[in-house]
Amino acid sequence: MNYNEAKLKFVSTWGSLGTLWGINKAMAQIQALLFISTKPLSMEDIMEELKISRGNTSMNLRQLMDWGIVTKNIIPGERKEYFTTEKDVQELARVIAKERSRREIQPVIKVLKEVSAIEDDGTAETRELIKQTKALHDLTETADDMIHKMATQKQNWITKSVLKFMK
Amino acid sequence: MNYNEAKLKFVSTWGSLGTLWGINKAMAQIQALLFISTKPLSMEDIMEELKISRGNTSMNLRQLMDWGIVTKNIIPGERKEYFTTEKDVQELARVIAKERSRREIQPVIKVLKEVSAIEDDGTAETRELIKQTKALHDLTETADDMIHKMATQKQNWITKSVLKFMK
């Protein structure tokens, strides 16, 4: 496997993994491209490499900036805008975890709290609903707490010591 | 909010959260329905509650069984099949984590390993590709390890002690 094959394979695999962290294919591919690039890329560069339209590129770059993992770099004397991504995988993981929590987990926690707080009318059905949504609420909240702890931690959170601790 | 409103809200919220753990809406909703039910439900019951077709119900129940979180219960003397889901949230979390790892993370780790193993021809581009995909490989593998440790652990893995440990 040569450089170009490897690059292609990486970009497309990372793209299809997008679903895992809740973003679309093009978005993930753009990020992947920037992630292995040795220099900032222009919109033109990205369009050409990924064979996607200007509009698509623009919109997905915007989203990546909203997520906080891609930055616009203005090069003095150049009209074009250039883009770079966070290069540190740990930092990347932190940002993604934090964003997903905010966008998806928090709203669910809110609903679980509401639902589990309905009045207990004594029927088995109501009791079960309350019990199960409460359990889900606790689990989700604790998991979310973990994510936040990890996300705000300055030192490496994925370390051998965590693994060791977990037996 | 009364029982029926709460039930509806829970089922639809849990359904839309499906994406978070990589399954579709109907599948998540069926699981949600079983999760708060006090007794096993038949296909008929599910179709009626969720207003979805027989085919859809059948296919999604099958998938839930493939994931290992829904079980077919045959009630003696009854022709119909009845379904139940894992009721313990911790166990549910374990199973889901394990399945997602197997289905999605493992294949990516494999590709990252391949890509990061290309021959270093000395160019900056190749070096960057190797460096970055290696970093991603390590991160992904360690995260996956964590998931597995958690998934095979018999005692509660999401506990206050883990949180405490993490500062």
Added chain:
DNA sequence: ACAAACTTTCAATAATTACTGAAAGTTTAG
């Protein structure tokens, strides 16, 4: 062996989601 009761399959269709490309908008240089 037959028929009733049920489940599964799958081609057709609907719903959702992503992508394009050209027009409108913005910024900068002169």
Added chain:
DNA sequence: CTAAACTTTCAGTAATTATTGAAAGTTTGT
């Protein structure tokens, strides 16, 4: 102020994914 160089927006379209429903398949009781 104007034009060139660039970016953003968004209506239309394409691609993907989910859903239906009816036919085919299976199981069970008599």
